[in-house]
Every structure is written in structure tokens, then in C-alpha cells.
Amino acid sequence: MRITRTTLAFAALLVAAAPAVTVGSTPGASTASTGAATPLLPASSRGAAAGGATWVGTPPAGGARRIVTLAPSMTDYLVALGAAGRIVGVTRVDHAPEVAGRPRVGGFLDPSPEAVLALKPDLILWVTDGGALSAVRRLAELSAGSFAILAIPVVTVADVPATARLIGEAIGDPAAGAALAARLQGAIDQFHAHSAGRPRQRVLFVVGRDPLVVAGPGSFPDELLRLAGCDNAVGGGRAWPVYPLELAVAANPDLVIDAAFDEPAAGIARLSAIPAVQRGAVARLPRDDLLRAGPRMIEALGDLEQALARAPAGAPSR
Numbered sequence: 001m002r003i004t005r006t007t008l009a010f011a012a013l014l015v016a017a018a019p020a021v022t023v024g025s026t027p028g029a030s031t032a033s034t035g036a037a038t039p040l041l042p043a044s045s046r047g048a049a050a051g052g053a054t055w056v057g058t059p060p061a062g063g064a065r066r067i068v069t070l071a072p073s074m075t076d077y078l079v080a081l082g083a084a085g086r087i088v089g090v091t092r093v094d095h096a097p098e099v100a101g102r103p104r105v106g107g108f109l110d111p112s113p114e115a116v117l118a119l120k121p122d123l124i125l126w127v128t129d130g131g132a133l134s135a136v137r138r139l140a141e142l143s144a145g146s147f148a149i150l151a152i153p154v155v156t157v158a159d160v161p162a163t164a165r166l167i168g169e170a171i172g173d174p175a176a177g178a179a180l181a182a183r184l185q186g187a188i189d190q191f192h193a194h195s196a197g198r199p200r201q202r203v204l205f206v207v208g209r210d211p212l213v214v215a216g217p218g219s220f221p222d223e224l225l226r227l228a229g230c231d232n233a234v235g236g237g238r239a240w241p242v243y244p245l246e247l248a249v250a251a252n253p254d255l256v257i258d259a260a261f262d263e264p265a266a267g268i269a270r271l272s273a274i275p276a277v278q279r280g281a282v283a284r285l286p287r288d289d290l291l292r293a294g295p296r297m298i299e300a301l302g303d304l305e306q307a308l309a310r311a312p313a314g315a316p317s318r
Contacts, residue, residue, distance in 0.1 A: 046153065047153050047156050047158065047159035047162070048152050048153055048154060048155075048159040048162040048166060049156065049158040049161075052128075052153040053150065053151065053152045053163075054128075054150075054151045055149070055150055055151075056136075056140050056143075056148060056149040056150075056151060057143055057145065057147065057149060058145070059123075059150075059170060060123055060147075060148060060170075062172050063170065063172015063173065064121075064122050064123030064148075064170055064171050064172070065086055065122055066086065066088045066119070066121045066122045066123070067083075067088065067121060067123045068087075068088060068089040068090070068105060068116050068119055068121045068123075068124045068125070069089075069090050069091070069124075069125045070091060070105075070108070070111050070124060070125065070126045070132055070136070071091070071108060071125070071129075072091070072093060072094045072095070072096065072108075072292065073127060073292050073293050074125040074126070074127065074152075074167070074294070075087060075090055075096050076096065076292065076294040076295050077167045077180075078171070079295075080164070080180055081164070081167065081168060081171065081177065081180055083171050083173070084096075084099065086171065087099055087102055088102065088103070088119045088120075088121060089104070089105045089116060089119045089121065090102050090104065090105065091104065091106060091107055091108050091111060092104045092106065092107055093107060093108050103115070103119060105119070106135075108131060108132065109131040109132060110132065110135065111135045112135070113135055113138040116139060117139075117142060120146075121147045122146075122147050122148070123147060123148055123149075123150060123170060123171075124136075124139060124147060124148070124149045124150070125150055125152070125167065125170075126151050127153070127154055127293075128151045128153045150166065150167075150170050152166060152167075154294075156223060157220065157223050157224065160184055160295070160297065161181040161182075161184040161188070161298075163294070164177050164178075164180040164181040164184060164295070165177045165178055165181045168180065168181075180295065184295060187298045187299065187301055188227070188298060188301070191224075191228065191301040191304075191305065192227045192228070194228075194305060195228045195229030195230075198229050198308070200229055200230060200231065201230045201231070201253075201254040201308065202230070202231045202232075202233045202253045202254050203225050203231070203232060203253055203254065203308070204251060204253040204256045204257070204274070204276070205222075205232070205234075205257045205259060206256060206257065206258050206259060206260055206271070207240070207260060208262070208263075209260045209267050209268070210263065211242050212242065212244070212245055212248060212271070213240060213241070213242055214240070214241060215232070215234065215239070215259075216234045216235075216237075216238050216239050216241050217232065217234070217237065217238075218237075218238075218239040219239040219240060220290070220293055220297065221257075221259075221290060221291070222234075222239070224290065224301070224304060228304065228305070228308055230308065233251040233252075233253035234251065245273060248271065248274050249273050249275070252274075252275055252276075253274070253276050253281075254276060254281060255276055255281045255282070255283065255307075255308065256268075256271065256274060256276045257282075257283050257284075257285065257304075257307050258282055258283065258285065259284075259285045259290065259291065261285075268282055268284070281310065283307035283308075283310035285300075285304075285307060286303060290303060290304055
């Protein structure tokens with residue numbers, strides 16, 4: 001697989017599929033306010049919608065004005081909330097045009113604490129995926145009360161609108177956060193409602209072809225497929241497995257969704273042994289937004305809906 005910006009983003013996505021972690025317990029209960037060492041961060045599957053988000057340090061009074069985002073999806077939220085102007089730093093995998101000229105603080109997996117500190121933020125937004133854990137620990141140790149970290153576990157689709165509310169509150173604009181959350185939830189509900197009467201399909205969601213990498217149980221595409229009234233053709237216990245072609249052939253999906261954005265569309269021929277590919281039951285997504293756990297993922301639900309409509313009427317649904 002070629003190393004491109006989508007490859008890097010997908011590497012980040014693989015880490016994001018790991019169990020979320022929680023930091024501290026309550027606002028202010030962190031290195032910044034207690035002077036104690038940052039506690040070992042326990043694994044947790046509780047997402048933002050279930051109250052799993054945590055403040056490290058004291059939330060900025062009146063709302064944050066200088067924000068560093070440690071994940072592109074956090075940037076997406078601020079853009080959607082009309083607060084892109086408050087972003088002072090982003091990671092090098094963040095390609096939103098609204099932050100094209102902003103300083104880079106390192107990677108999604110390896111942000112530089114020193115680069116973050118140099119920007120004098122009052123808030124850091126972090127998705128608790130485990131990838132940047134050591135750097136976030138170090139930031140908490142170095143903060144000395146000068147900034148806060150909002151650690152947000154985005155584990156399920158329900159966490160996406162919940163995160164909008166959290167960030168709206170963090171920037172001092174809860175009304176905007178609530179409005180964005182309502183809009184995102186409305187789009188999710190509408191998408192689910194459209195599944196009524198749709199033939200139940202077994203779908204293979206491909207995110208890489210060489211090697212073959214697919215969306216498995218526990219991934220965001222897996223949950224979106226279930227919301228659409230479909231079944232994931234991939235079983236097992238891994239969210240993003242490297243999948244042997246012979247298993248994909250044996251799974252015999254009704255439809256293959258091609259989200260391998262790094263690779264030319266013609267490369268689907270690599271998977272020609274899969275019956276669905278042979279009969280042309282393949283839908284290529286136009287963008288990678290469905291792999292971003294934030295506003296852009298919800299806004300791209302129409303792409304998935306159109307893809308699901310591609311299965312030929314004679315497809316072997318079960």
C-alpha cells in the first residue's frame with residue numbers, strides 16, 4: 001500500500017479502534033491542579049454519550065480561545081461550530097482547508113508536547129484512542145494550570161453528536177454545540193429510517209486492497225451498516241482486520257463497498273475472485289469522510305445510502 005495522506009489517516013483510524021482511555025476523573029482532578037503524578041490511564045469502553053469524556057485541568061472560563069486539536073475530527077467539529085479561528089495548532093495529518101496555514105504540532109500518533117506548549121493554548125482537544133497517550137500524559141505534567149485537556153472517547157456513532165455538545169460547551173457556546181448535535185442526530189435518524197423496506201444485504205466494506213483490509217465488527221462502518229439494516233459480511237473480533245481473499249470469497253457478500261481511497265478504482269480487479277465483484281456489485285465511495293468519526297462522517301451518510309442502492313436486484317441476499 002502506498003504511503004499517502006490517506007494511508008496515514010487510516011493508520012490513525014486503526015489506533016482509534018483500540019479501547020478508549022479515560023484521564024483523571026473530574027474537572028481539575030489532574031496534574032495541573034493537584035500536583036500529583038498523572039495516574040495510569042485505565043482502559044474504558046465508555047464513550048462520550050455515556051459520560052466517558054474527561055477534563056484534565058480546569059476548563060477555560062468563558063470558553064476556550066486558543067485551541068490545539070490532536071485529531072482531524074476535532075478540527076472538523078470546530079469548523080462546523082464556526083470556531084475555526086480559535087485553532088492555533090493541528091497535527092500534520094490535518095488537511096482541512098480552514099487550517100491550511102496553522103502550525104503543525106507533530107503527528108496524530110506522536111504530537112510534540114514542546115510544539116504544543118509553544119503555541120500557548122488554553123485548551124487541547126484529544127480523542128482518547130491510546131495513540132498519543134504518552135504525549136498527552138507529558139502535556140498534563142507540563143501544563144502547570146496554564147491550559148486544560150478535554151479527552152473525548154468517540155467509541156460509537158452516538159458519541160458523534162454527544163461530542164458536538166461537549167465541544168460547544170468547551171468553547172463557551174453550548175447553544176451552537178446543541179444545534180450541531182441535533183443536526184447530526186437528525187441525519188443519523190433519517191439514515192436509519194430510510195433502511196425500512198430496504199432488502200437486507202451482506203456487505204463487505206473494503207478500506208485497503210493490497211493487502212485486503214476490511215471493516216470488521218466494532219468499527220464505525222460496521223455500526224453504520226447495522227443502522228442501514230445491513231449485515232457485515234466480516235465476522236470475528238477485530239475492527240480492522242487484514243482479511244485473506246479466500247475468506248472474502250467464502251463470505252459471498254451481496255455488495256462490496258470500495259473505500260480504498262489510496263488505490264485507483266481499477267484496482268478492484270484484485271478482488272475479482274469475489275462473486276459480487278464479478279457481477280459488478282461494487283460501489284466506490286467518493287471520499288473518506290465515512291472513516292472520520294465526526295461531523296463529516298454523518299454528513300457523508302448519503303454516500304453510504306447511495307452505495308447500498310448499488311446491489312443488483314438479483315443479488316443473493318440472505
